[in-house]
Amino acid sequence: MNPTDRKKERGTALTSSLVVVLMVAGLGAAMIQMQTGVSLRQRQSADNKRALYIAEAGLAESFLAITQGKSGAIGTATDPAGFDKGVYWVESTELTNNQVMLKSTGLCGQGRFSASVVVQRLANSIATLGVFGNQSLILKKSTIVDGYDSTLGSFESQATQVAPYGLTTQGGANVRGNGTIALEATSSVPLRPGGSVPVPTRVFGNANPGPNQSVIIGTNAAVTGSTTPAQDAAPLPQIEVPALPNAGDLTITALNLLLSMSAKEASYNKIQVQTGATLKLTGPLILVVQELNIQSGGVLQIDTTAGPVKLYCTKRLTAASNSTISSVKRDPKRFALLVSAPDADFDNNGTIDPAVSLASNGEFFGVFYAPNAAVTYPATLRAYGALAAKALTLADGARASFDKGFFNARDTGALSLPTLMSWRIVEVPDEPITRSPMDPVAHLKRLGKTPLAPTDAHREKFITMQYTDAGGVVRTYTGRASLLDWSTVRRVVSMTWTPI
C-alpha cells in the first residue's frame, strides 16, 4: 500500500462525536443555568426570611435600650450592627405622648426587610393610673378633678378662675378604675335659705371605668371627656418595700420642733409626729416605716429640691384632722407615698380598721398609692399628682389635679416596661448598602468596615448617674456605663444616657 493512500484515509467520526458532545454539553449547561436560577430564587427567599428575623432582633435590642432610658437608636446605615450572618440598624423618632417610633432594617445575603414599631416609653406605672380606684371610685358631692402638666409650669400658671369651680384648667383629668365610677349628685338649689348653690361634681377630662363597667353620673354632675370603659383591666403592681436596717421607734415632739431626715435611707417601726412638731423629709431619701402617725397639729414636710423622696408605709398611716402635709418643691414627680398595708383589725375589736386614715390639711404633691386599702381622700388636703387605692373615695368637696408630666417622667417611683403599641412592615430605606447586590458583610468589608457589636452600636453609651454607694453616700458618675464598678452602687437615684 502506498503510504500516501493512508494519509488520505480520513474519517468524520471524531467530528461527529465532537458535535454530539458539544450538543449534550450545551444542553447540560442550559439546565445548570436554569437550576442555578431556581437555587438563587430559593436562596433569596430564605435570605428574606433571615432578614426579617434580623430586623426583629434589631427591634428587640432597641426595646431593651428604651427600657434603659435610651433613645432606642442602634447603629446607622453606614455603620450597622452585626447579627449572625447579617446586619441591622434601628432609627428612632420621638413622637408625642412619650411615644417613640423605631424602624429596624435587617439585611442578610440578598434579603432586605424593614419593620417599624411604636412604643409607649418607660412610664411610671403607678402614677399614670391617675385618680384610680381598683374596685370602685366614688366622687362625692362637689368633688372636682382636672389635670395639668408640671413640666410646663405650676398648676396656677395653667389654670383660670371658672365659676363656680374656682381655679381649674377645665381639662386633663385622668379618672380611671377597674370597677364602676360614681359621681354623686348635687343639688341645684341652695341647701339652706340664703346659702349658695353647691358646686356641681365635675371631672374635667376622661372618666374610664373597667371593662364592661360604667360611669354613674348623678344629677348636676358631669364628665366633660370620654366615659368609655377600658378594654382591659389595669394591673396594680405590688409595692416592693426595700429591706433596710430597722432603727426602732421615733417620736418627734414639740421640743424637737423640726426634725429633718436626710439620711438617704432609713427604716423605723413607728414614727409619731406630735402636736407642734414637724418632720421634714429631705431628698434623696428612702424611708420605710411600719406605722406613721401624724397627730393633730403635727406637720409632715416634703423637700424634694435635692432629690426624690419615697415614703413606704407597711402597716398603718394615720394623719389626724388638723395635721398638715406640705411640699417645699411643688413637683408631684419627685414624691411617692406608698402604703402596702391592707385594711385590718388593728385594735382587735372584731372590726376591720382602715390602713389609711387621712384627714390632713395642706397640699399633697406626689403619688399616693395604696393598692390594698380602701381610702377616703379628704377635701382639706389639696392633691396634685396621682391617687390610687383599692377603693378610693374623694370626700365632699375634694380637689385633685392629675399631673400629665408623669407620662414624660423618666425617674419617678415605680417604673414599668415600655409597651408595644403598633408593629408594621415598612419599605426598605434607599441606602447604598440596601441597593448593593452584594452580601452586606462583604459590602462593608469592601469599605474597610466590620459590623459593630450590638452593645457598641447604641447611640447613647455614656451615663450621668446619681447613686448611693454602700456607705449611703450620694455620688455622681459620668462616663461609660461599662467602665463603672457596679458593685459599689447600692441604689440608683437618677440616671441619664447621653451620646457623648
Next chain:
Amino acid sequence: MKVIHKYRHARGFTLVEVSVAAVILILLVSNVMMVMRSTSSAYASTAFKTVLDEQAEQTLDRITLAVMSSRSDDVLPNMKAPSSASSIEYQTGLGVENGVAVAGDPERIELVPDTGEVRWTVTPVGGNSRTAVWARSVKTFYSKEEANGIDDDGNGLVDEPGLAFAKEGSRVSIFLSLLRSDANGTPYQAVKKAVVSCRN
C-alpha cells in the same frame, strides 16, 4: 496512465462499511437521544415541582406577613385545634396617630372551594372591596387528610381543608396544600405549614 492512477487513488467506502457506520451512528444517536429525553423529563418534573413549591412558599409568605401585622384580638374566627377554618379575617396595624393605634380596613383571606383559589379581599369602610387571587390549585384537603373525622396526617387538626387556619392565643397556624398535574398528567403536591404570632 495518469487517469488510471487517478481512479486507483480515488478510493471510497464499501457498502458494508457504510452500513456498519450508519448502524453505529444510529445507535449512538439513539442512546444520546434517550439520555437527553430522560434527563429532560426528569428536569421537567423537577422544575414543575420546584415551581409549584415556590408558588406555595410565596403564597404562604404573603399570608404569614399579613397575619403578623394584625392584632391578635381582631383575627377571626377563633378556631382552636382540632378545629380549623378555611378563611381568616383581620385588620393590619398601620401605626399610631395622635397617640392611638390605627388599624387598616378589614381584610379577608379565604379558600374558594369551587375554584381552588386562595383569594384575598379588602373591604374599605364605605367603599368597594378589592380582590386578588394569591394562589390556584389548592387541594381539597391538606396533605394526606381525608374527610373521615380522623387526624390522618397527625398535625392536630381533623379534616382540615387545603388552606386551613387554627388560632391559639396570639399564635396562628397556617396550613397550605397545592395540587397540580403536569402535561403528562402526573400529580404533584406542595405542602407548607407556618406558625406566626400576631405582632399587634
